[in-house]
Amino acid sequence: xxxxxxxxxxxxxxxxxxxxxxxxxxxxxxxxxxxxxxxxxxxxxxxxxxxxxxxxxxxxxxxxxxxxxxxxxxxxxxxxxxxxxxxxxxxxxxxxxxxxxxxxxxxxxxxxxxxxxxxxxxxxxxxxxxxxxxxxxxxxxxxxxxxxxxxxxxxxxxxxxxxxxxxxxxxxxxxxxxxxxxxxxxxxxxxxxxxxxxxxxxxxxxxxxxxxxxxxxxxxxxxxxxxxxxxxxxxxxxxxxxxxxxxxxxxxxxxxxxxxxxxxxxxxxxxxxxxxxxxxxxxxxxxxxxxxxxxxxxxxxxxxxxxxxxxxxxxxxxxxxxxxxxxxxxxxxxxxxxxxxxxxxxxxxxxxxxxxxxxxxxxxxxxxxxxxxxxxxxxxxxxxxxxxxxxxxxxxxxxxxxxxxxxxxxxxxxxxxxxxxxxxxxxxxxxxxxxxxxxxxxxxxxxxxxxxxxxxxxxxx
Amino acid sequence: xxxxxxxxxxxxxxxxxxxxxxxxxxxxxxxxxxxxxxxxxxxxxxxxxxxxxxxxxxxxxxxxxxxxxxxxxxxxxxxxxxxxxxxxxxxxxxxxxxxxxxxxxxxxxxxxxxxxxxxxxxxxxxxxxxxxxxxxxxxxxxxxxxxxxxxxxxxxxxxxxxxxxxxxxxxxxxxxxxxxxxxxxxxxxxxxxxxxxxxxxxxxxxxxxxxxxxxxxxxxxxxxxxxxxxxxxxxxxxxxxxxxxxxxxxxxxxxxxxxxxxxxxxxxxxxxxxxxxxxxxxxxxxxxxxxxxxxxxxxxxxxxxxxxxxxxxxxxxxxxxxxxxxxxxxxxxxxxxxxxxxxxxxxxxxxxxxxxxxxxxxxxxxxxxxxxxxxxxxxxxxxxxxxxxxxxxxxxxxxxxxxxxxxxxxxxxxxxxxxxxxxxxxxxxxxxxxxxxxxxxxxxxxxxxxxxxxxxxxxxx
Numbered sequence: 001x002x003x004x005x006x007x008x009x010x011x012x013x014x015x016x017x018x019x020x021x022x023x024x025x026x027x028x029x030x031x032x033x034x035x036x037x038x039x040x041x042x043x044x045x046x047x048x049x050x051x052x053x054x055x056x057x058x059x060x061x062x063x064x065x066x067x068x069x070x071x072x073x074x075x076x077x078x079x080x081x082x083x084x085x086x087x088x089x090x091x092x093x094x095x096x097x098x099x100x101x102x103x104x105x106x107x108x109x110x111x112x113x114x115x116x117x118x119x120x121x122x123x124x125x126x127x128x129x130x131x132x133x134x135x136x137x138x139x140x141x142x143x144x145x146x147x148x149x150x151x152x153x154x155x156x157x158x159x160x161x162x163x164x165x166x167x168x169x170x171x172x173x174x175x176x177x178x179x180x181x182x183x184x185x186x187x188x189x190x191x192x193x194x195x196x197x198x199x200x201x202x203x204x205x206x207x208x209x210x211x212x213x214x215x216x217x218x219x220x221x222x223x224x225x226x227x228x229x230x231x232x233x234x235x236x237x238x239x240x241x242x243x244x245x246x247x248x249x250x251x252x253x254x255x256x257x258x259x260x261x262x263x264x265x266x267x268x269x270x271x272x273x274x275x276x277x278x279x280x281x282x283x284x285x286x287x288x289x290x291x292x293x294x295x296x297x298x299x300x301x302x303x304x305x306x307x308x309x310x311x312x313x314x315x316x317x318x319x320x321x322x323x324x325x326x327x328x329x330x331x332x333x334x335x336x337x338x339x340x341x342x343x344x345x346x347x348x349x350x351x352x353x354x355x356x357x358x359x360x361x362x363x364x365x366x367x368x369x370x371x372x373x374x375x376x377x378x379x380x381x382x383x384x385x386x387x388x389x390x391x392x393x394x395x396x397x398x399x400x401x402x403x404x405x406x407x408x409x410x411x412x413x414x415x416x417x418x419x420x421x422x423x424x425x426x427x428x429x430x431x432x433x434x435x436x437x438x439x440x441x442x443x444x445x446x447x448x449x450x451x452x453x454x455x456x457x458x459x460x461x
Numbered sequence: 462x463x464x465x466x467x468x469x470x471x472x473x474x475x476x477x478x479x480x481x482x483x484x485x486x487x488x489x490x491x492x493x494x495x496x497x498x499x500x501x502x503x504x505x506x507x508x509x510x511x512x513x514x515x516x517x518x519x520x521x522x523x524x525x526x527x528x529x530x531x532x533x534x535x536x537x538x539x540x541x542x543x544x545x546x547x548x549x550x551x552x553x554x555x556x557x558x559x560x561x562x563x564x565x566x567x568x569x570x571x572x573x574x575x576x577x578x579x580x581x582x583x584x585x586x587x588x589x590x591x592x593x594x595x596x597x598x599x600x601x602x603x604x605x606x607x608x609x610x611x612x613x614x615x616x617x618x619x620x621x622x623x624x625x626x627x628x629x630x631x632x633x634x635x636x637x638x639x640x641x642x643x644x645x646x647x648x649x650x651x652x653x654x655x656x657x658x659x660x661x662x663x664x665x666x667x668x669x670x671x672x673x674x675x676x677x678x679x680x681x682x683x684x685x686x687x688x689x690x691x692x693x694x695x696x697x698x699x700x701x702x703x704x705x706x707x708x709x710x711x712x713x714x715x716x717x718x719x720x721x722x723x724x725x726x727x728x729x730x731x732x733x734x735x736x737x738x739x740x741x742x743x744x745x746x747x748x749x750x751x752x753x754x755x756x757x758x759x760x761x762x763x764x765x766x767x768x769x770x771x772x773x774x775x776x777x778x779x780x781x782x783x784x785x786x787x788x789x790x791x792x793x794x795x796x797x798x799x800x801x802x803x804x805x806x807x808x809x810x811x812x813x814x815x816x817x818x819x820x821x822x823x824x825x826x827x828x829x830x831x832x833x834x835x836x837x838x839x840x841x842x843x844x845x846x847x848x849x850x851x852x853x854x855x856x857x858x859x860x861x862x863x864x865x866x867x868x869x870x871x872x873x874x875x876x877x878x879x880x881x882x883x884x885x886x887x888x889x890x891x892x893x894x895x896x897x898x899x900x901x902x903x904x905x906x907x908x909x910x911x912x913x914x915x916x917x918x919x920x921x922x
Contacts, residue, residue, distance in 0.1 A: 028824045080810060103821065107775075108810030150854065167820065168776030171853025175883040219779055246776065251792055252783035255775075258814050285906045286780050314568075314716075315629030315707070318680055319747050322713035331712055349541060349569030353719050359628065360564065363489045392632025393611065422636040423884065442903065445746045 006129055007196070007204040009097045011140040011186050013072035014043045017064055019086050020077035020102075021047030021055050028149055029077040032101065035152045039144040046071065064089045073097045075147060080104030080112070083133065084119055091126045098123075099147065100132035106192045107134055107258070120194050135191025136167045141184040142210065148173060158183020159212030160297040163201045165190050165219045168286075180290065181434035183297055185210045190218075197222035199231045206235035215242040215283075215293035219256040221266070229278055236279035240296045240457060243280045244289040245271050281457055288449065291441055295450035298439040299415040301458035302385040306332035307451070308378040309355035310371075311390040312362075316421075317355030320388065320444040327452025331355065332384045341377040345370055368396050372405055379409045379416070386451055389418040390444065391426050391433075399429040407436025415454065419447040467590055468657070468665040470558045472601040472647050474533035475504045478525055480547050481538035481563075482508030482516050489610055490538040493562065496613045500605040507532065525550045534558045536608060541565030541573070544594065545580055552587045559584075560608065561593035567653045568595055568719070581655050596652025597628045602645040603671065609634060619644020620673030621758040624662045626651050626680045629747075641751065642895035644758055646671045651679075658683035660692045667696035676703040676744075676754035680717040682727070690739055697740035701757045701918060704741045705750040706732050742918055749910065752902055756911035759900040760876040762919035763846040767793035768912070769839040770816035771832075772851040773823075777882075778816030781849065781905040788913025792816065793845045802838040806831055829857045833866055840870045840877070847876040847912055851905065852890060854883040860890040868897025876915065880908040 021033035033047055037056045046069075047055040050062040061067050064074060064086070074095050076086050083102050090098055105116040116133065123130050131137060139146045141157045149170055155177040162169065167189055169176060176182050186208070188201050198218050205211045214235055221228050235241050247256035248268040275282050281296075283289035307329045311317040321331055331354050334342075339352055345361045346352045356378075361370045378384055387409075396402035410416060419441045420430045430440040441447035482494035494508055498517045507530075508516040511523040522528050525535060525547070535556050537547050544563050551559055566577035577594065584591050592598060600607050602618045610631055616638040623630065628650055630637060637643050647669070649662050659679050666672045675696055682689050696702050708717035709729040736743050742757075744750035768790045772778040782792055792815050795803075800813055806822045807813045817839075822831045839845055848870075857863035871877060879901045881891045891901040902908035 104808060104810035108808075112810050164776070166774060166776035168774050168780075170820070171773040171777070171851070171855070172882040174854050174886060179883075179885050217776065219776070246779045246783055249783045249786035251786040252779050255782040255792070255816060256779045258775075285784070285904075286777070287904050287906060312632040313627060313629050314719075315625070315627035315678065315680070316632070316747070318707045318713050318717045319629075321716040322707055322710045323746070325710035325712040331716070347565060349565035349573050355716060359631070390632070393635050394632070421633040422640075424640050425635060443746075443748050445748060 005204050005207065007200060009072050010099065010131060010138045010188075011145070012143060013097070013145070015046065015069065015072045016041070016043055016075060017046035017048050017067060017071045017073075018075045018077065019048040019064060021049050021060065023052055023055050029101065031149060031151050032075065032077050032147055035146050035148060039146060039152065039154055041143060041145050043072070043143070043145075044069070064093050064095070067093070071095055073099065075099045075101065077101040084115060087119055087122060091122060091128065096128055098128060098130040099135065099137065100130055101136055101147070103134040105133045106194070116192065116194050123195060130195045131188070132191040133194060134166075135189040136170060137187055137189035139184070139187035141186070150174065153178065156181060156183045158185060158297055159210065160184055160293055161186040161205045161208065161211040161214050162293070163188050163190065163198055163205070163214065163216040163218070165193070165198070165217055168217055176290065180294065182294060183437075193222055199223070199227045202231040202235045202241070206231070206238050211239065213240050213242070213293065213296040215289065217244045217246065217289065219247045221271075225266070225274065229274060232278040232280055241280045242283055242289065242292045242296065243275055244283040244286065245275070279460065281453060287446065291446050291450045292453055294439050295417070295454050298437050299417065299451070299454055300413055302415050302451070302455050304385045305329045305455050306383055306385045307388055308332045308334070308381065308384040308386070309388045309390070310374055310378070311355050311357055312359045312392040314357045314359070316390055316444060317357055320355060320390070320448060323445050323448035324452070327448050328456055329448065329452050332381065334378075334381050335383055338377050338381040342374060345374060366397070367394065368398065368402060371396065371402055375406060375409060379412050379414060384414065386415040386417075388447060388451070389416070391418050391420040391429060391440065393422040393425045395426055395429045399432050403429060403432030403436050403438070406433065406438055410436075410438065415451060417441065417447050417451060419444050466665050466668065468661060470533050471560065471592060471599050471649075472606070473604060474558070474606070476507065476530065476533045477502070477504055477536060478507035478509055478528060478532045478534075479536045479538065480509040480525060482510050482521065484513055484516050490562065492610060492612050493536065493538050493608055496607050496609055500607060500613065500615055502604060502606045504533070504604070504606075505530070525554050525556070528554070532556055534560065536560045536562065538562040545576060548580055548583060552583060552589065557589055559589060559591040560596065560598065561591055561652075562597055562608070564595040566594045567655070577653065577655050584656060591656045592649070593652040594655060595627075596650040597631060598648055598650035600645070600648035602647070611635065614639065617642060617644045619646060619758055620671065621645050621754055622647040622666045622669065622672040622675050623754070624649050624651065624659055624666070624675065624677040624679070626654070626659075626678055629678055637751065641755065643755060644898075654683055660684070660688045663692040663696045663702070667692070667699050672700065674701050674703070674754065674757040676750065678705045678707065678750065680708045682732070686727070686735065690735060693739040693741055702741045703744055703750065703753045703757065704736055705744040705747065706736070740921065742914060748907065752907050752911045753914055755900050756878070756915050759898050760878065760912070760915050761874055763876050763912070763916050765846045766790045766916050767844055767846045768849055769793045769795070769842065769845040769847070770849045770851070771835055771839070772816050772818055773820045773853040775818045775820070777851055777905060778818055781816060781851070781909060784906050784909035785913070788909050789917055790909065790913050793842065795839075795842050796844060799838050799842040803835060806835060827858070828855065829859065829863060832857065832863055836867060836870060840873050840875060845875065847878070849908060849912070850877070850879040852879050852881040852887050852901065854886040856887055856890045860893050864890060864893030864897050864899070867894065867899055871898065876912060878902065878908050878912060880905050
């Protein structure tokens with residue numbers, strides 16, 4: 001049996017105390033505790049608030065020391081000035097794991113940095129590990145253990161684990177989880193990285209059996225970079241690791257330093273070389289980061305680079321083909337058998353070729369009849385390694401049924417993905433496809449870029 | 462008085478006959494005629510269908526020659542095989558303008574090309590101009606004159622005119638018009654470009670007083686390119702022209718030839734040089750194309766490149782700053798007066814700097830109180846040329862009122878734009894901002910790229 005990783009208790013605590021739990025639904029941190037209750041986190045909960053006897057029906061305590069039981073994890077969300085005293089109490093209570101949500105430390109200038117340094121000294125002297133400060137986590141989907149500012153619903157469970165340097169994801173948390181539909185294992189926000197850094201998070205998630213893909217956002221790299229490279233290489237040897245390194249320009253680096261207090265010491269060319277050498281997949285921006293995280297979690301690797309495309313307009317088919325070329329993918333040449341099967345779908349004058357313009361077929365048949373024939377034929381063609389679909393403003397008459405039929409084609413083990421050009425009018429169908437784990441992206445370019453990156457990554461093995 | 466342009470009648474016909482108008486709501490082209498009736502196009506309508514006495518309450522005719530009146534524009538949407546005979550009838554009826562929606566000509570191979578060539582000869586011999594075949598247009602927002610396959614609502618009226626080589630925009634027509642909210646003047650789909658080409662369309666829209674921005678999608682360039690360069694240069698001298706040239710890769714060019722029958726003769730490096738020399742703005746993909754079309758129509762040119770950013774998370778502020786640097790924009794250094802005004806919004810430990818992380822302020826004040834103070838102060842700062850806002854999963858309590866307040870700040874003549882990371886949960890606010898002509902984009906990267914392009918274009922004057 002491998003010894004337990006020191007971060008394990010952060011993700012799987014059997015008991016959690018929340019210092020700063022409140023009954024005031026107007027307070028920003030109200031949902032930190034409320035979510036745990038509402039979501040049915042199965043561990044024991046201890047709200048800590050000197051002004052309340054109970055919160056959400058659970059007995060409250062005036063301070064951490066007043067709790068009679070042992071506590072696995074303490075979450076702190078009180079004003080910065082009160083945090084050191086709370087940490088001191090945790091020391092006395094012999095707590096081993098703390099998550100400090102409160103901000104106002106190293107990111108606020110030299111005064112805050114001094115307080116943070118003193119706090120760290122106290123923690124180190126007592127063998128305590130801490131997340132943050134200025135960090136909003138952790139999250140473990142399988143335990144419904146979600147630390148977040150907004151009201152949260154249970155999140156889809158899957159293999160994707162996120163490392164964030166900051167609360168970047170918070171304003172889109174519900175969108176990411178429930179609209180874009182990420183299938184999550186764990187999420188860790190590092191904040192000021194006083195104690196726990198991306199090195200620890202990588203090390204943990206690399207060995208975590210519930211994590212199949214790691215997506216990491218970072219502004220700075222802790223320490224001298226050697227440990228980071230070791231941890232990153234170890235992780236990429238086991239699973240895909242997508243990295244979004246921001247603060248890559250001089251202006252961005254300056255902005256980062258006033259945000260999490262991170263000092264960015266290396267130029268971006270160094271980072272680029274490090275990420276490449278360690279086998280990480282670098283995201284070029286935030287859209288790319290979330291797209292790649294989704295693609296790697298949803299999709300198997302394609303056997304090769306030959307793509308079949310079903311479009312709603314010839315013009316978008318041409319653009320998708322351009323993107324394929326740019327991202328190292330080829331348009332599949334269908335076998336004569338497949339073309340024979342597809343012949344009835346197209347008028348005699350329409351060249352029955354890849355990309356297949358179903359906008360033409362829909363002049364003759366309803367979408368519901370075209371999709372099963374077309375997609376079955378394409379996915380069964382031995383020359384097709386992946387299948388791309390263009391969704392638009394018209395949904396099938398039964399989105400659930402169509403998505404199920406399409407989802408069933410995943411049994412062929414080939415990547416199937418879609419892009420949707422009308423997320424409003426095509427909402428149900430896109431939602432159903434994501435539920436079937438056929439990922440929907442926001443444009444042809446983004447779908448092709450994601451697939452191309454999954455393909456390129458598969459070549460390295 | 463300038464003589465009337467020959468394309469004028471296509472956009473402002475006083476009377477329109479639709480050959481192939483139908484009473485069958487299941488037919489793909491049902492809405493071609495139905496939209497004109499429903500939208501209240503103010504000209505006279507003549508449905509042509511040998512099997513109906515009236516359509517939508519309007520007297521129908523068995524053929525075009527049976528109509529007793531003169532007709533400005535004939536729209537043809539019947540199967541390809543029947544089109545040449547219909548065109549022959551138009552010749553006999555002395556029609557001067559035809560829009561051929563039907564496909565199945567040069568895009569379908571050599572047989573179709575021969576038929577198309579014969580048809581063109583007939584048109585040329587009789588001084589008739591024709592759009593298409595395989596083209597779905599025109600559109601003139603101000604007359605509620607919309608030729609489209611789907612059911613359409615009246616579209617927002619503005620200065621943006623589109624030229625498309627194909628029905629590329631159809632699957633997202635309603636999304637573009639009503640969700641992304643493009644303010645449209647005219648739209649022309651060229652299809653196979655038998656007669657009317659992008660040269661004519663550019664020439665027309667360049668002199669059209671109702672068009673302030675031209676956005677053109679093309680797969681091929683008609684003729685030897687000289688007339689194209691002349692028309693393009695003339696247009697860019699008067700208004701911004703955004704060009705999306707697809708079929709730019711060998712694979713894409715091949716796909717284009719089976720789509721609209723276009724032969725792409727020049728390598729992309731030639732196109733690149735031509736577009737640059739003629740002063741066009743080249744879009745890099747479809748997302749970029751629509752973003753730039755929106756940005757140029759919505760925004761005034763900034764006086765210089767100094768940007769103030771209001772974010773919902775410090776991390777996204779860092780990313781936005783990186784993008785600004787990449788696209789030639791700078792973070793504005795606020796005056797001491799402005800920073801004084803903003804001081805109360807941020808806690809003492811938060812460095813009150815650009816980009817401004819309102820995620821921190823919202824720990825103390827509701828969004829509704831932060832925005833008016835913050836945005837007013839920023840827009841009034843003499844060091845700020847443009848204002849960018851990050852929208853997320855939480856809306857102001859009164860989206861209409863907040864959007865109105867923000868819209869009013871446009872009086873300062875500075876570009877104001879937003880990006881929205883949760884189009885579902887922030888739907889109302891984004892919608893209201895677009896209504897106020899404060900454009901909302903889909904990500905920080907895309908908003909910054911759009912603003913950077915508007916800024917760079919302004920430098921050329």
